[in-house]
Amino acid sequence: MFRLSPTPLNPADLAQALTDERAGACVTFEGWVRSRNDGQSVFALDYEAYPLLAEKEGARIVAEAREKFSVLAAHCVHRTGHLAIGELAVWLGVTAEHRGDAFEACRYLIDEAKARVPIWKKEHYAGGASVWINCATRGDHVHLPGQPA
Amino acid sequence: MFRLSPTPLNPADLAQALTDERAGACVTFEGWVRSRNDGQSVFALDYEAYPLLAEKEGARIVAEAREKFSVLAAHCVHRTGHLAIGELAVWLGVTAEHRGDAFEACRYLIDEAKARVPIWKKEHYAGGASVWINCATRGDHVHLPGQPA
């Protein structure tokens, strides 16, 4: 299961759907909004998604993880919209009979999701500047007030 | 942090201690009591610990993980006592700036804890038999009622 959520994620609620008597292992990954990234002081950020294709590609990644690893459930929910420091940007939960599969499937899911799902992140910095992550091109810079451009 | 708990573990409560503005990744591992193990139908189990040495060895493993990986927090809590199917046997939570460290440290912690911490598990089967896991010796068997011994 892969879905987007415009509202805050609650890990305890999300984990309830993973309950399974056959499961011996549950691995979760949470991506949190950090106060610093690449040396810059982050104030907040926005996630924007291409919903239809994000959900299709997310579902494909979940299906791949299920083929590659012996898992019972694999859920991924990604936030969209405006997030403050410390907020949960993405939540993944994987259950399996054995822990090796749960760890490897969870890692696979987040690595592939970050690389392939059409979701974009705009970071807002303390000084007022903002940048679309991974979209810088030669000559771009973050112009911080008080510094020469 | 490593500790034993004779009372049920609540992941949401445990996770609160991990909050950290610098953290970009949080990986948790939960070990659940499975309804089947090695083809046997499990009814319940008991965990018994050697408390003083379990906490010392657990603390050493946490310190090793902190040396090997760049993590912000690494917490592990292991249940003792009688557990029913689906109950949480062990909870680990690791935060880091980056997800690679969080995944690898979490995996290291559970692998080493399982191999080294003096905690023992007795499984109770549906038929009434029970066995100390990993302690079978040649000639041992689980005697299920209705089967020849």
Next chain:
Amino acid sequence: MKNLTIRYFAILREQRGLTEETLTTTAATPTALYDELQARHHFTLPADRVRAAVNDEFVAATASLRDGDRVVFIPPVAGG
């Protein structure tokens, strides 16, 4: 000539100043269409950093565009 619908997301949406437009073009492929749009709207991302989707599926940069296609150019993603 074909009529296409273009949807914009993220940095391209901001640089274009709108989320969707329809246009009539001779561009035969996503790459040709991006080159046309980039020249007109001064998109900063070079073509080789943008993927294409047509009718809500990823396609090759050299895929054939058809009349009525809905096209999205996908900047480098950054989920997680």
Next chain:
Amino acid sequence: MKNLTIRYFAILREQRGLTEETLTTTAATPTALYDELQARHHFTLPADRVRAAVNDEFVAATASLRDGDRVVFIPPVAGG
């Protein structure tokens, strides 16, 4: 001769039928002590599957036991 305290856990506790005892022995090492206890109490675990702790620290099977030591034999662990 030395006086030792032995604590038992898990399968050894069940097979011994108690959690702690003190005894006087000539055993010089954990291995020698385990052999003595195994013969007396019919522990099923062979010596090579049991680790030793003295005064709440792991020790080698060949460590020297001293008067007053608190000894624990550790069956194969199974946490997690």
